[in-house]
Amino acid sequence: MDITARKRKHLEVCLEGPVNYARLTTGLERYRLAYRALPELRLEDVDLSTRFLGKRLAAPFLIGAMTGGEEHGGRINRALAEAAERVGVGMMLGSQRVMLEKPEAASSFQVREVAPTALLIGNLGLVQLNRGYTAAHLRRAVEAVGADALALHANPLQEAVQRGDTDFAGLRAKLGQVLGEVPFPVLLKEVGHGFSGEVARGLAGLPLAALDVAGAGGTSWARVEELVRYGEVRHPELCEVGLPTAQALIECRAALPGLPLVASGGIRSGTDAAKALALGAQAVAVARPLLGPALQGPEAVVEWLEDFLWELRAALYAVGARTPAEALGRVAAV
Amino acid sequence: MDITARKRKHLEVCLEGPVNYARLTTGLERYRLAYRALPELRLEDVDLSTRFLGKRLAAPFLIGAMTGGEEHGGRINRALAEAAERVGVGMMLGSQRVMLEKPEAASSFQVREVAPTALLIGNLGLVQLNRGYTAAHLRRAVEAVGADALALHANPLQEAVQRGDTDFAGLRAKLGQVLGEVPFPVLLKEVGHGFSGEVARGLAGLPLAALDVAGAGGTSWARVEELVRYGEVRHPELCEVGLPTAQALIECRAALPGLPLVASGGIRSGTDAAKALALGAQAVAVARPLLGPALQGPEAVVEWLEDFLWELRAALYAVGARTPAEALGRVAAV
Amino acid sequence: MDITARKRKHLEVCLEGPVNYARLTTGLERYRLAYRALPELRLEDVDLSTRFLGKRLAAPFLIGAMTGGEEHGGRINRALAEAAERVGVGMMLGSQRVMLEKPEAASSFQVREVAPTALLIGNLGLVQLNRGYTAAHLRRAVEAVGADALALHANPLQEAVQRGDTDFAGLRAKLGQVLGEVPFPVLLKEVGHGFSGEVARGLAGLPLAALDVAGAGGTSWARVEELVRYGEVRHPELCEVGLPTAQALIECRAALPGLPLVASGGIRSGTDAAKALALGAQAVAVARPLLGPALQGPEAVVEWLEDFLWELRAALYAVGARTPAEALGRVAAV
Amino acid sequence: MDITARKRKHLEVCLEGPVNYARLTTGLERYRLAYRALPELRLEDVDLSTRFLGKRLAAPFLIGAMTGGEEHGGRINRALAEAAERVGVGMMLGSQRVMLEKPEAASSFQVREVAPTALLIGNLGLVQLNRGYTAAHLRRAVEAVGADALALHANPLQEAVQRGDTDFAGLRAKLGQVLGEVPFPVLLKEVGHGFSGEVARGLAGLPLAALDVAGAGGTSWARVEELVRYGEVRHPELCEVGLPTAQALIECRAALPGLPLVASGGIRSGTDAAKALALGAQAVAVARPLLGPALQGPEAVVEWLEDFLWELRAALYAVGARTPAEALGRVAAV
């Protein structure tokens, strides 16, 4: 399957589902917000704005990395970007490898026109550093779309199931090298199987700008790839391999106390987001739930985002937190 | 929606349901009564009578705050009050703000005629202290209906979902002030999302007469307000925010050892009530289950109460407790 | 309802059900037998025989107290007794109060003819000591049927639900007194709500011959009485009051290290019985499952018992225990 | 039922099912693989090859002991053996007692022709040492089929339910003696009810080559035998006696740190296998899932095995383990 066909199939499968983990959950349901019957503040005092990767966001929210390079990619990306601009949240693009390899795919990643000021984050697979990519490629990806930062995704399980690029040897060292050679902030992410504390500790010392724990409990990319390959799930146990988002977050927070963390993977509501902030995230990211709205257009995305952020605001208010930072710790095990 | 229409809608939604928490339970099911095969007493020795807010009750039971000011309000309140009088339990009125603002609504709160001696507790929203209410308003609420005491409800989550009065800043201080200016006992309550130990500790030093923990597991007022607003539940996770009644009770008991506590939120049977007493409550309150009987009339309420109290008596007997106070501690984790 | 009618209704309700606890289980499912792949013995070496209340039993098994005094009582009792004799297990009769009060009911308890050597245990309610019964009544009950011992049942919850004899004041002292005045062994039992360690400690010093913990998880007698009274369960939470059999056993074993214990309440298989022995019981008792076979006749009861005991033998073999006593401790938490 | 008829019935019952434990699971679901988003290796670097019982296997996998001596036995064994040879895994034969007793059954165990180099393991019941079998019989079993090693199965519960050979007295001593008299490696196994740490400790000092914990969670042989005997499960609790595979493995690993362990009983996927390796097994064995493919022929078995091993490889890659041995410990409690 060529890269464009594969991307089309990804979208199809993600829309038809079910692509969620069958058994694993995010683990956020094991925590409850520490409700304060006397929050001692006004709902309108709650200020969601956040600095992230050098820009001010109206809320600690990123549209998750999803697409680009195929039929509907341009339309989806522009809808997401326009909404991000209007609402004031950040946006991660889907993997730009297709655009580096097929110049005609580039247009579907061009969203600066509709999102002139939004935090825009480019995206490439970390494994490409073992396939000839250098700092120059990373720079090209960022510059070509006018991004503010770059996300590199580490996805060995997805690649294994996809029979894709599975040479993950020596990547930590290569990552260390390119990080010193690019002028923009770089965020490292998984695609939904999660970073553990152990792996996070191995990243200590690298000049990363942020880590997106991208844990288990939402979209299982092993599952997506099985559905793409077989039209069914043949290795259901393998598709449940991963570290639940809540636990990934807790472990990474402990492992890397100073690094900004994004919580993603199965974040589905403002209440989920509030729990993630309470557990130590600086921001959350949501991917698949935005696919449907994006196909409908920017209005639908804006509506989705505003509803989500209204709930986040209400949830912070309910724990008496004036800001995302104040939410830290306002959570208890169920 | 004006305040009377809203109140009508509350009743409708509470009757049609489901307005119970979807996942959270009271936590009382995690405890079992410490059954004594040899209770060493007679069933008729069990004496449920209790002093509460300065009056003697035939049993440690309060009819929960519910209504007033709308179509059926008067009928419901009179049925509840007449039953309270006959059975000898206490009764909390619904929020009297409507009556302070619309004099024509006052009649629906007038129940002294049918309940000349019952413990009657008035009700106002704590947040109104930030909307101009003073000790004079509290006094007016109590005097206008001949109440013995006043309940103030703190309900930030309900207000947030309702897009209501969400200015909860500085309320602890204002509460402290008015408490010094009113001559009757004041009870502080939530509406079903619960007081935590942390929040309770913040109340230490205030001359409160009692605290109703009003925890999660029964009616979720976030849910009621979503159903009122949208006709459906749009933020299901937010509607599950709250502290289960059993845990709220345990935490508040530890935080405020000397303060009389009411356990409410999902109390549904005399056995539940016995567990609450065993976990440290001085009395329990029940709201929604009484709505149906109240619409049928005082007879139905009396019957409901007597059945509930028969079970409470049997449950205390089963743990060998002669009085509600003796039940303390006669419970074990499942 | 007169006593004979009530007993007929008990049988009816127990046969139609469901009279089992709705939520509580025996807790035996939380333990697994410590299987030994190398038992180092022969299956035929397993010797189930046990001394209990002064007699030798072919197996540590008692047919639970059930009936007498009504229509089918005689037939049931004779079927059970004949089977007990043939298989070599013990048998508890149902409450003999009816026969002390209505002489014409006596015949239904007469089983010595068909069970000349079996361990036969009479039965009376402990609460009758507060209704005028003395050691003389106890002796009469035992002598009238030629029993070897007497079981006294403590059943305050059942009596409360039944609106029966609920004067349990001072019973420990009265029990102490009559125990000194009767020449036969006395066993104390509940009827399925269980003895706790706390209550058992209160029995220390009494010359009891054995204690049947009669815990929760099998037949709920509060439930039976609700079904008898209302034709439905009106107080479902009250019907779940009780201490699960496994826990009752563990607590009583710790409280009274020297006293022979019977485990009953929800014992349904030889594997359950083996777990009970492993947790410290000297014997088990089973009531309701034998009702159906008893109505069919002695053959059916013998078959039921032999099948049960075959499984018990296999289970002891599987943990490498040559005798019931050797099974002690061969169990682990799941 | 004669031995050949019984074996035919075993196959039938195992194919029709359900013969899996009804409640017990392997316990592997309580563990998750410690996923590494940065495995720092190439998928093709993962080397599954393993030395086991003196031979090199392409992967740490044994086809479980299943059949021989009846109608389809020869066909099944040859299919399994041919596949084992092609894929490079080991194979355990079914019990060879039938062939020692009925010479005409021998041919169905002859698989060396189609599996000249594969690790081939003969099989006899340990209990036969109490029925006259000596080291000479063990040698005959191994030599007659050209096996590399012998598995002895200990199965007291199966034998009890089968009303088979239940004299397990003194077997540890007899095992110790024959082990000193045979020139080939001997593996001890259960048939799916598991070896506990306690029993394993009793094996310390014996010159065993390996122990297959053969725990609970997959095929319950008590259940199979009940289905063979009664056409239904009459003693469901007894059929759940056993130690879950994960726990058996953990206990045996602690009890016998130096002994190679096989994990079997309910191993159903490469992910399960990876968890077993992580918990301390040197290899896994799978029985019943291979029955269907074996009836179809060698191709189907090869396909099944390759798919299983592909998943095992992917799972090891996902935890960053280059070899089965490196997987040790890469697991965490859920």
Ligand SMILES: Cc1cc2nc3c(=O)[nH]c(=O)nc-3n(C[C@H](O)[C@H](O)[C@H](O)COP(=O)(O)O)c2cc1C
């Ligand atoms: C349709 C789709 C395409 C995706 N493509 C990419 C991608 O190109 N690069 C990437 O880093 N992650 C990609 N992801 C993964 C998401 O960014 C995210 O990590 C994962 O879906 C888990 O989040 P979720 O549960 O909110 O969907 C994609 C997700 C979806 C649903």
Ligand SMILES: Cc1cc2nc3c(=O)[nH]c(=O)nc-3n(C[C@H](O)[C@H](O)[C@H](O)COP(=O)(O)O)c2cc1C
């Ligand atoms: C119809 C209805 C109206 C209510 N109105 C009020 C109110 O005016 N003031 C108040 O403090 N609580 C009010 N409550 C909340 C209850 O007092 C109680 O805290 C909550 O319903 C949880 O108890 P429950 O689970 O027994 O219903 C109302 C409850 C119901 C069902």
Ligand SMILES: Cc1cc2nc3c(=O)[nH]c(=O)nc-3n(C[C@H](O)[C@H](O)[C@H](O)COP(=O)(O)O)c2cc1C
């Ligand atoms: C039909 C029936 C009648 C019973 N009658 C008595 C009785 O007269 N006296 C007594 O001590 N227990 C009586 N029991 C209680 C049993 O002895 C036993 O404690 C209880 O049923 C729990 O055991 P099970 O779960 O095996 O049924 C009766 C039980 C049944 C099912």
Ligand SMILES: Cc1cc2nc3c(=O)[nH]c(=O)nc-3n(C[C@H](O)[C@H](O)[C@H](O)COP(=O)(O)O)c2cc1C
């Ligand atoms: C059809 C069949 C026949 C079996 N026969 C034997 C046997 O002869 N000897 C033996 O040691 N185990 C025998 N077993 C047991 C298996 O080797 C294995 O221990 C057990 O089935 C649990 O593994 P599983 O869950 O993968 O099936 C047999 C299993 C099956 C399914």
